[in-house]
Amino acid sequence: MHSHLGKLPRFDLVEGCTPIERLSRLEQKLGYEGCPPIYVKRDDLMGIGGGGNKLRKLEFLIGEALNQGCDTFITTGARQSNHARLSAAASARAGLSCELVLTDTVARDDEAYRRNGNVLLDDLFGAICHRRPADVDALAVAQERAEQLSAKGRRAYVVGSGGSSPLGCLGYAVCAEEIIAQEKDLGLRFGRIILPNGSSGTHAGLAAGLKAAGDEPGRIESFTVLAPIKKARAVTIDLAVRTLALIDPASAFVEGDIVVTDGQLGEGYGVPTDAMFEAVKLVARSEGLLLDPVYGGKAFAGLIAAIREGAWPNEEPVLFVMTGGLPGLFAYELAFRQN
The missing domain is CATH 3.40.50.1100 (Rossmann fold)
Structure with missing residues (x-):
């Protein structure tokens, strides 16, 4: 852990590293010759309160x-x-x-x-x-x-x-260190790290953590699910800069380090989309995993769309950060029954 992080007050809520798993059945279901290896970082697997990022x-x-x-x-x-x-x-x-x-x-x-x-x-x-x-x-x-x-x-x-204050974002600076260590254990490097972008803290923390570790924050790509793209990008950059200042004041982000994408927001925050329904059902029926309808479902829809469009090199593994939110599925019961 970065020395600055180790000095801050912290209350243990996460037991050890969350696992990284390959979604081989999903890759087969997608059925695209150019489909890259797809992995998930299981940040939904935390014991307290139903888990989540x-x-x-x-x-x-x-x-x-x-x-x-x-x-x-x-x-x-x-x-x-x-x-x-x-x-x-x-x-x-x-x-x-x-x-x-x-x-x-x-x-x-x-x-x-x-x-x-x-x-x-x-x-x-x-x-x-x-x-x-x-x-x-x-x-x-x-x-x-x-x-x-x-x-x-x-x-x-x-x-x-x-x-999503700079202090809160440090939780994902720690997660960035986890991912780097797990990449070494797995003997691979993720070309893309995909996640939803709501209040921007998860992306900002990961970017700060990778930058402080001398890695490439530009391989993180988040899909905005809350704000219009211009605002989402500006908030993420600002938060990432302030978070990095807490752990490595000598470092600075450069152009291309913060990648926020639109296309999955639909009519707005918490409003279901057809692509979200497809992604949630596809992951559930191929891997038995549950994405939430507000964050992960929309971001995973973005991942699927990018693969179908051939946007990413097929030899580079993709990591999806599974941020939890399972209880949201029960809140959206009517929407799922009508779809």
Whole structure:
């Protein structure tokens, strides 16, 4: 681990490295002569709260909250936020109270979306949920709530959507080191590392980690699932620069180091697409693996489209970072039954 990372407060939420697996059956199902070897980094396989990529960020965020003597963890997200659910679970593990400011960002109002999936689990983990309309500044609400708690002698730690602060992004700088080590063990090098881009923290952290290790962050390609491409790219670059400054201030990104792609966003965040449905069903029926409909499903649809278009050299293995989000499938029950 980079020396700077080892000095920061950290609360253990991830047990060891997550495995990398080859999807040979999927390669056969795709049936393209030019199909590259496809691997997945199983960041859905983490024990706490149903698992998922946000736990890597929460190790540093919860660690800092505890180091500051906080008793409450407050964060924001959409109604079906994976980050919110895992914040609630991680807070329970750490002995912190958890409060969530959840906005109705996605225009869905069926019963499964309102009551099942992450919403069910937020309550189960004991979080206090503050529900707000889509146009409300959730972070401002969270900060106001922290001030209310402070007036009562409490101390709250506040972080925004996705836990994607530079500190939170360090979780994926650690993951970058993991991937480099696993490549050596496997005797291969991934030509592309593919992932979804929501709040941009996973991509930013991986890019910073690879850059600090003297590797090539330009082999990471994320598909925006939240913001229009111009904004997604700008946010990712800014966050990656600030994250790199925490671990290797002497390094700097150059042109081509941050690659964010569009084409899979569809009508917007959390709005299903035909390509997403196809990707989720294809991976489930060929490999028995479950992608979520909001993040992984859309990004994997982008991976499939790129392979079909012959966009990547067929001799270079591709790694997909499987970020979790399984409870989202239950929230989208109606959408899957209608498709």
